[in-house]
Amino acid sequence: MKSLLKAESLVKKYGKVTAVNDISFEIYPGEIFGFLGPNGAGKTTTIKMMCGLLKPDSGSVTIYSTNGERSIGLCPQHIVIWENLTCLEQMIYMGQMYNMPLNHAKSKGNELLSALGLLGIKDRIAKKLSGGMQRRLNIALALIHSPEILFLDEPQAGLDPQSRVLVRDYIRSIKNKTTVVLTTHDMEEAEKLSDRICIIDNGKILVSGIADEIKRSGGYENLIEVDVSGELQEKFISFLDPDLLKNMSILTERISFITKDPISSLSGILEIIKKHDIKVNDLRLRKNSLEDVFINLTGKSLRE
Numbered sequence: 001m002k003s004l005l006k007a008e009s010l011v012k013k014y015g016k017v018t019a020v021n022d023i024s025f026e027i028y029p030g031e032i033f034g035f036l037g038p039n040g041a042g043k044t045t046t047i048k049m050m051c052g053l054l055k056p057d058s059g060s061v062t063i064y065s066t067n068g069e070r071s072i073g074l075c076p077q078h079i080v081i082w083e084n085l086t087c088l089e090q091m092i093y094m095g096q097m098y099n100m101p102l103n104h105a106k107s108k109g110n111e112l113l114s115a116l117g118l119l120g121i122k123d124r125i126a127k128k129l130s131g132g133m134q135r136r137l138n139i140a141l142a143l144i145h146s147p148e149i150l151f152l153d154e155p156q157a158g159l160d161p162q163s164r165v166l167v168r169d170y171i172r173s174i175k176n177k178t179t180v181v182l183t184t185h186d187m188e189e190a191e192k193l194s195d196r197i198c199i200i201d202n203g204k205i206l207v208s209g210i211a212d213e214i215k216r217s218g219g220y221e222n223l224i225e226v227d228v229s230g231e232l233q234e235k236f237i238s239f240l241d242p243d244l245l246k247n248m249s250i251l252t253e254r255i256s257f258i259t260k261d262p263i264s265s266l267s268g269i270l271e272i273i274k275k276h277d278i279k280v281n282d283l284r285l286r287k288n289s290l291e292d293v294f295i296n297l298t299g300k301s302l303r304e
């Protein structure tokens, strides 16, 4: 498929900090593409370069648009609205900046406010909206001119579960018509929404692809977690065979095993528990999540 956006060898430095370090990727028409990464990974910097708000130090972004100036919509990470305009007034104002006729801007504004659950408060001035409402208004504003490609920098930040579902459903509903590029830290959200995901850290792409592929790329798909506390933990570990020990990690009372062969690993573990009468607080077998891969790739240390 022909790409809609192509980023080639993008580099951006702020003084000594290399925020984006030679990344290349393509975005295809109609897809939802999720940038996932810890704080300071370089997501916003990459979004800004894609939108043309920031010039890369080297490399390039090409958008193969058919729509000229109307091709891009951006909802920035930090809310940007006109505090003293009502919801509908700012939709119209923004529309007119894109040379939309007044009637068209008004009807499109009403349609978007309705889709984002803001129609009932369309005449309220923006500074009197809650944080979640302002975020939804910001998303609506980015869409007034029906952009071909929509950039959403953390669209779910500060939203309660109800708003999150509404925004997620809305983003899904515009998919195909609009290509969506979003950033988030929320793996579950990324997985639910995105057709393809790209995990970045320290300005580098660590892995990209569809979520299931990424999970498999960790080299394992199954995790066994056994919760054993205190002295019993040491006792339990002392009976484990080398194969299990090799793939074990411990976080407080939780002992996790990565395994390619869950049935035989699990039966080995159960045998030890039974034979040595180890009291287990909890035991489960689960598929590894995107979060497991993310932590595996990016480490556990805190960021900025």
Ligand SMILES: Nc1ncnc2c1ncn2[C@@H]1O[C@H](COP(=O)(O)OP(=O)(O)OP(=O)(O)O)[C@@H](O)[C@H]1O
Residues within 6 Å of the ligand: 014, 017, 018, 019, 037, 038, 039, 040, 041, 042, 043, 044, 045, 046, 077, 304
């Ligand atoms: N205007 C700036 N001046 C100097 N350094 C900056 C600037 N903007 C970003 N940085 C640095 O560049 C790196 C990448 O920042 P960026 O905002 O792109 O990360 P991010 O992935 O969006 O993080 P977050 O999840 O916290 O929003 C960080 O180390 C950050 O401190």
Ligand SMILES: [Mg+2]
Residues within 6 Å of the ligand: 043, 044, 045, 077, 153
């Ligand atoms: Mg950011």
